[in-house]
Amino acid sequence: MELTTVWFVLIAALFTGYFILEGFDFGVGALLPAIGRDDRERRALLGTIGPVWDGNEVWVITAGGAMFAAFPAWYATLFSALYLPLLLILVALILRGVAFEYRGMRDDPRWRARWDAAIVFGSTAPAFLWGVAFANLTRGLPLTPDGDYAGGPADLLHPYALLGGLVTLTLFVTHGAVFLALKTMGELRARALRTAARVGPVALTALAAFAVWTLTVRSSPAAVATAAAAALTLVAALAANRAHREGWAFLGTALTIGLLVVTLFATLFPHVLPSTLGAGGLTVDNAASSPYTLRLMTWVAAIFTPLVLLYQGWTYWVFRKRVSVGDAGY
Template identity: 65%
Template sequence: MELTTVWFAVIAFLWIGYFVLEGFDFGVGILLRVLGRDEPERRAVVTTIGPVWDGNEVWLITAGAMTFAAFPEWYATLFSAFYLPLFAILVALILRGVALEYRGKRDDLPWRSRMDTLIVIGSLAPSLLWGIAFANLVRGIPLDASYEFVGGLGDLLSPFALLGGVTFTAVFVAHGAIFLALRTTDELRERANRLAGWTGLVAAGLAVGFLAWAQQLRGDRWSVLIAVAAALALVGGLVANRVRREGWAFAGTAVAVALAVTSLFVAMFPAVMPSTLDPGSTLTTAAAASTPYTLKILTVIAAIFTPLVMLYQGWTYWVFRKRVIVGV
């Protein structure tokens, strides 16, 4: 297997890990004011992600760094085309991080209310914008023969892209609700379980429509099969949630997110930035890749450090696996 293919798979894996883990973070943040009806409940909601949210963002940082190192042309085209959406995501993530860190620094309800608002905004905006960005990666954007973006912001807001934004957001909300049902107790757990049920149905409907459209635009037999498996996993997670098996329910939505993102990358390959102007202007893995020597060095580094990082993060989740009790 060529190293360009290996590194496309590595970067896809990093994005999959990011959306599976940060996805429930975003969902929890969006639901902070919906499920947290008073200060003790909101504190409990924030506590469920407190030890892990910053570690989850490492996947995004690593995905960006590895894209820059392994596929510099992809990185350059991506950031030139999606400059405004990516800048908005960065600002939202900074505000969210500040709010999560400083929420408990003052024993003042108005202060905490303002931080809660920033957490909601900082979770909702990236969910929507990441969906729009990935929908455009599948659909394609206007690129010229030099792989330069020649469109405008309006070209990124097609109906398919907007559906992608809404779908990502809905799936993350359901994923986050199931995570809260898994990590909380008593009445908060009950409300999270009920909310996961109906938001999951909405997310399932949107996901089926979005993935079907994506496969029609740019798919093959394998991406279609993976998309179908993602839909089945999501349904299985919702069934498990209904019978109060939150662990299996969370596993179901996590697998559904992972398979759905996998289907998008499989549908794209070998393109990394499809062109809507001319198929000859499509940026592929071969055209975007670094030199073979650079890819070999990166492969050695990734083989050593990636398992260590995953083990550490797995240990973190194991240590903080217990349910959060409201008021404690």
């Protein structure tokens, strides 16, 4: 396998890990006022993601760094074209991180309410905007023959992109609700199960529509298979949630998100950024770094990736127990 293909697959794997792990973070933040009825309950909800949310964000930083090093032309064009949504995502993530740290610094209901609103915004906005960004990546952008972006911010907000945003938002909320059911007890767990049962069918409908639309625009046998598998795993997750088997439900929503990301990357290959102007776009070959750079990156990744995975797995194992109202939190 060519190193350009290897690094395309690795970047897809990094984004897959990011959306699975950060997806339930976003879902928990978006559901904070819906499931947490008072400050004690909201502290418990935030306690479920407190030890892991910042580690989950490392995945997208690594994915961006890998794009920059392995496919600099892809990185430059994509970040130029999607500058506004990516900037909004960055601002929302900064605001959310600050809110996690600041909400408990004063014993004032209004103070905490403001930071809770910041957490909701900082979770909901990226959950929607990532879908918009990846829908544009899959559909393609207006690129010149030199690979420069020839559109404007309004060109990113077409119906297909907005549907992509709805898919990621509803999927992440469902994923977060199932995670809360897995990590809490008593009434919080019951509310989380009910929330997943309500939002899940909306996510399934949006996912099915988005998958069909995607495959009519750009398709491959692998993409068809993974899109069908994504829908089936979400159906299985909702069935497990109804049976109060939240562990299996969480596995199902995680697989759904992962298979959706794989579907999008499968529709792209061998392109990394198609052009809607018929100019050819960027491929894994014409957007890649030199062979020497890719070989060096491969050795570095082979050494350090297992260490990072072991560390993050250890973190989840240490903080695997359920959280109850009254536990120390945010």
